[in-house]
Amino acid sequence: MTKKVKIVLADDEVLFRGVMKNMLENTGDYQVLYDVGNGLELTKKLENAKDDDFPDLILMDLKMPELNGIEATKIIAKKHPDLKIVALTTHKGKSFIINMLNLGAAGYITKSCSPEEMLDTLKEVVRKGFYYSEEVMQVINENFQKGNKKNRLSMLDANFITKREKEVLLLLCKQFKTQEIAEQLFLSERTVEGHRNNLLGKTNSKNVVGLIVYGLQHGIIELSDLVNPLGHED
Structure with missing residues (x-):
């Protein structure tokens, strides 16, 4: 990745967002434009974003106050179908995975994965537009x-x-x-x-x-x- 990927973090845990931001920016491949604590704040930010400030990718938690990640994904996918959304969540339930994939999520990562797995997934999503792990493929099947x-x-x-x-x-x-x-x-x-x-x-x-x-x-x-x-x- 020569040009930095512009990324947004949506998660209701402030400490987690801070750790994620540091990890992503320390790779040299990503620029975290901003981070938000809920889906409502995220959709408002996207509405007011200029072209230069518009993200390439969103890391989306599913359980957030005011507007959860699934509902936020539904709204964003309609308005910005080319914007890549990757779920990053504690939820391993099959219904959560299927719901997000049906909405067109480019990937699904659980917070129990290793940093290397997460970075590999993001790299693949950036490289070709989507990435579904073996675990996600099995859920689909x-x-x-x-x-x-x-x-x-x-x-x-x-x-x-x-x-x-x-x-x-x-x-x-x-x-x-x-x-x-x-x-x-x-x-x-x-x-x-x-x-x-x-x-x-x-x-x-x-x-x-x-x-x-x-x-x-x-x-x-x-x-x-x-x-x-x-x-x-x-």
Whole structure:
């Protein structure tokens, strides 16, 4: 990362925010624009932010007063769909994970993880726009296996996805970024983006999580395809 990533911290624990700010800025990769104690304060800050002061990424706690992290994410995702939000929380419950991913969260980290794990996750989110750990992938798979209709896509004929789109889908689900997919499939990045947009439209998915569910649903991918996403070569 040559240019510093502009980041905002949203957490109701002042001491935790201070520790996080020091850790992130000491890496030399991040500039913490500001930190807030609740979702309401966060949404107001974003409303008044100028272009130069607008963050690239938000680290979002889920349990906060006045406006919690899930509701804040819902509001921000509608107004700023390109803004990356990563949950950083004590909550390991599957419902919290699924709710945040359904809202388009770029990642989900628990506060019990190591500093190295957290920094690796943020690095991947910055590098390719999203990162879901093996633990999160397993939650997605379990949720799919339970047949929860609220979080499942309707069954469609998988044959309407072309062979090339299936190849792109598999690499997307393995969390490869656009440039890597283009290199693997000998395509331009613009063509890969076109296939990605086609997949989102055809499967009625809002984000990569929707594509993962679709891939599992139709046997295009297996859970084993999704684990250890940091293991592929750059």
